[in-house]
Amino acid sequence: MHAISYAAPTTVADAVSILAEHGANARMLAGGTDLIVQVREKLRDTTVFVDAKHIPDLTQLTVNADGSATLGAAVPCHQIYGDDAIVAQYPALVDACRIIGSTGIQGRASVGGNLCNSGPAGDTIPPLIVHGAVANIAGANGERTLAVEDFCTGPSRNVLGDDELLVSLTLPKPADGSGSHYLRFIPRNEMDIAEVGAGAAVTLDGDTITAARVSIGAVAPTPLFVAAAGEALIGQTAGEAAYEVAANIARDAASPINDMRGTIAHRKHLSFVLTQRALRGAVARARGMEVGHGH
Amino acid sequence: MATEILSGKVHVNTTINGESTDFLAEPRESLLEVLRETLGLTGAKEGCNDGNCGACNVIMDGRLVNSCCVLAVEAGGADVTTIEGIAGPSGLHPLQEKFLEHAALQCGVCTPGFLVSAKAMLDENPDPTEDEVRWWLAGNLCRCTGYDKIVRAVLDAAASMRGEG
Ligand SMILES: Cc1cc2nc3c(=O)[nH]c(=O)nc-3n(C[C@H](O)[C@H](O)[C@H](O)COP(=O)(O)OP(=O)(O)OC[C@H]3O[C@@H](n4cnc5c(N)ncnc54)[C@H](O)[C@@H]3O)c2cc1C
Numbered sequence: 001m002h003a004i005s006y007a008a009p010t011t012v013a014d015a016v017s018i019l020a021e022h023g024a025n026a027r028m029l030a031g032g033t034d035l036i037v038q039v040r041e042k043l044r045d046t047t048v049f050v051d052a053k054h055i056p057d058l059t060q061l062t063v064n065a066d067g068s069a070t071l072g073a074a075v076p077c078h079q080i081y082g083d084d085a086i087v088a089q090y091p092a093l094v095d096a097c098r099i100i101g102s103t104g105i106q107g108r109a110s111v112g113g114n115l116c117n118s119g120p121a122g123d124t125i126p127p128l129i130v131h132g133a134v135a136n137i138a139g140a141n142g143e144r145t146l147a148v149e150d151f152c153t154g155p156s157r158n159v160l161g162d163d164e165l166l167v168s169l170t171l172p173k174p175a176d177g178s179g180s181h182y183l184r185f186i187p188r189n190e191m192d193i194a195e196v197g198a199g200a201a202v203t204l205d206g207d208t209i210t211a212a213r214v215s216i217g218a219v220a221p222t223p224l225f226v227a228a229a230g231e232a233l234i235g236q237t238a239g240e241a242a243y244e245v246a247a248n249i250a251r252d253a254a255s256p257i258n259d260m261r262g263t264i265a266h267r268k269h270l271s272f273v274l275t276q277r278a279l280r281g282a283v284a285r286a287r288g289m290e291v292g293h294g295h
Numbered sequence: 296m297a298t299e300i301l302s303g304k305v306h307v308n309t310t311i312n313g314e315s316t317d318f319l320a321e322p323r324e325s326l327l328e329v330l331r332e333t334l335g336l337t338g339a340k341e342g343c344n345d346g347n348c349g350a351c352n353v354i355m356d357g358r359l360v361n362s363c364c365v366l367a368v369e370a371g372g373a374d375v376t377t378i379e380g381i382a383g384p385s386g387l388h389p390l391q392e393k394f395l396e397h398a399a400l401q402c403g404v405c406t407p408g409f410l411v412s413a414k415a416m417l418d419e420n421p422d423p424t425e426d427e428v429r430w431w432l433a434g435n436l437c438r439c440t441g442y443d444k445i446v447r448a449v450l451d452a453a454a455s456m457r458g459e460g
């Protein structure tokens with residue numbers, strides 16, 4: 001790796017001032033499972049690493065008084081699926097945290113890093129979108145918030161300016177009768193990047209769906225929020241007929257590419273199948289049933 | 296006070312296998328490089344250097360991590376356990392004994408990583424199912440044994456640590 005310098009600020013303000021001073025040469029370091037590897041492989045020429053893990057706002061995971069949760073940008077996957085309150089409220093995000101890389105990767109890899117890396121196949125991004133998560137951003141010009149579906153702008157690109165960092169994510173409290181699920185298809189059994197990923201969150205009143213969100217990954221330059229798929233479910237009876245309508249909308253929204261993990265046709269097909277399965281899992285969880293995270 | 300930006304050789308104090316340890320490292324050096332080249336702890340291996348093989352795994356502050364994907368300067372103040380710290384004063388760790396008994400290694404390059412990963416699992420979950428063992432160890436690659444003997448050795452070690460065998 002080329003020579004770098006390292007800073008460990010303890011406040012957001014200090015981190016912002018380092019980022020502002022060093023511009024595009026500086027990047028935040030959370031778990032480093034993308035950044036260290038990318039710099040080592042000369043995919044990035046970052047020279048100033050700004051450690052996120054000594055800033056309390058970035059390392060805390062709290063369930064707030066109103067039932068929402070604040071997830072510090074640098075909190076690793078391992079801590080997320082080890083937190084019973086988070087597992088109960090945000091199962092789709094937990095599904096993703098359990099399948100990123102391996103146990104060793106999950107010891108360091110953060111959800112904030114996954115979002116800021118902004119890969120089209122980033123596993124936590126569809127779950128964040130279906131949970132209605134909001135990104136809390138700080139920069140030289142102050143703070144701003146943005147819905148996660150508006151965060152990524154292209155492969156490895158997002159809305160953050162050089163002087164900005166992601167502080168945390170706010171996840172609203174799910175309504176009573178809610179459930180969610182995320183799953184992906186990979187060509188291997190584990191340790192691979194999604195060929196397609198799909199997340200769904202639903203709220204039920206008896207058997208009637210009263211709210212739903214669907215998001216698919218690895219089928220477009222950014223993870224997609226398929227708002228129309230969720231809207232088509234509202235007022236419908238939870239069941240196969242409704243899931244098929246939503247899954248067709250997701251398939252139509254997908255605009256994938258051919259690459260080593262799959263073809264356009266296969267990814268379109270997977271967008272349909274995985275959306276159906278994500279909805280089945282979300283509804284089952286809304287009914288209090290156990291759904292495996294599918295590794 | 297503005298945060299200092301560190302470059303050149305940085306002094307780091309950490310605890311490795313229970314002992315307070317000081318070293319100098321450039322920010323670009325990985326924890327794996329410092330363990331092996333500066334501290335002479337060559338048990339952790341470099342397989343891939345990109346997080347995929349698990350041969351470099353260590354336990355840092357109670358969490359399993361790939362030491363090739365950690366900067367040595369990040370280990371300041373941390374508590375690190377490497378393969379060299381797994382055996383007790385009275386002899387081999389049960390995992391090490393069971394790896395020998397089950398012949399769960401051939402060339403042995405992957406073995407330190409498997410042992411450290413398995414120890415991290417048993418610290419959290421003393422009674423794992425075979426499925427749990429296989430998924431926990433999915434980030435450890437072995438090119439020789441075919442995994443089956445490794446999984447049996449881990450399950451057997453877990454049983455003996457629970458006093459069941
Ligand atoms: C072996 C291996 C397997 C993997 N498997 C998967 C997988 O299955 N699924 C998957 O989605 N990913 C996978 N990844 C990629 C990676 O582990 C994830 O994207 C992870 O969540 C990144 O988090 P991190 O904390 O390590 O981020 P870092 O590497 O620390 O950061 C990632 C990027 O985000 C930026 N960043 C980090 N924090 C902030 C912040 N607070 N504000 C602004 N920018 C920030 C960094 O500058 C960097 O550009 C894998 C990686 C490896 C090495």
Ligand code: FES
Binds near residue numbers: 340347350351361
């Ligand atoms: S050398 Fe670190 S995971 Fe392979």
Ligand code: FES
Binds near residue numbers: 399437
């Ligand atoms: S024993 Fe040779 S790689 Fe595992």
